[in-house]
Amino acid sequence: MEEFKDDIELVKSNINSYPDFPKSGILFRDIFSIFNNPKAAKVLDSVLLRYVKKIVPQTDVVVALESRGFLFGPTLALEMGxxxxxxxxxxxxxxxxxxKSYALEYGTDILEIQASSIQRGQKVLIVDDLIATGGTLEASCQLVRQCxxxxxxxxxxMELQDLKGKEKVSAQVESFIKF
Structure with missing residues (x-):
């Protein structure tokens, strides 16, 4: 990750934080704020693509999580073909x-994937904007495996390290910005 250090610092400097959102006690890290700086947004897309091409070039399918994962998943998939x-x-x-039902840092929810969207044996990269408690990513891993x-x-x-979400995910998790 050292090769991306300067680019990641630019991205991190464009992420706004909002205390007590969506409820008291939560510090919300807003990935949407990077789009106020087109250069930062372009740099982030470039970092993601360079990383994926170098580290997981054998990817057959890109899966992204609703909704902010959709900011990155389709672009990565298109660029990778x-x-x-x-x-x-x-x-x-x-x-x-x-x-798959899952717990998140401020409640519970249910995720879904179309049953025919991934073929048996396909290698999948899962993309999202943030890992907090790890519930969403782990539920997504289970859905991919079910397919x-x-x-x-x-x-x-982004990763909220204090919540130790990586420990709850049954796949390798890589993050660029750690809070």
């Missing part, structure tokens, strides 16, 4: 879906 698959909250995907895919890695832009 592989399919993009969304993981969404309950009731947002048509057809036959697999579901028959192999999770190569989970890639997130």
């Amino acid at each position: 592989v399919p993009f698959v969304p993981v969404r909250k309950k009731g947002k995907l048509p057809g036959i879906v697999y579901q 028959g895919g192999e999770v190569l890695q989970c890639l997130v832009v």
Whole structure:
């Protein structure tokens, strides 16, 4: 990650924080704020693509988590020439879906993936903006495996280290910015 250090510092300097959002006691790190600086947004896209091409070039499918993972997943998939698959909250995907309930830092929810979206044995990269408690990423790993895919890695832009979310995820998790 040393090779990305200067680029990551630019991105980190453009991430705003909001105390007590969405509820008291939560410090919300807002990935959307980087899009106020087109250079920072472009640098982040470049870092993600360079990292993926170098570390997980054997990726067959990019999966991204609703909703902020969608900022990065489709672009990565297009640049790599592989399919993009969304993981969404309950009731947002048509057809036959697999579901997984999970806990997050301020409640619980259910994620879904279309059952036919990943073929048995495909190598999958899971992308999101942030890992906090790890519940969302772990639920996504389980959904990918239920489809028959192999999770190569989970890639997130930000990690809230104090919450130890990586410890709860059954796949390797790589993060660029640590808070």
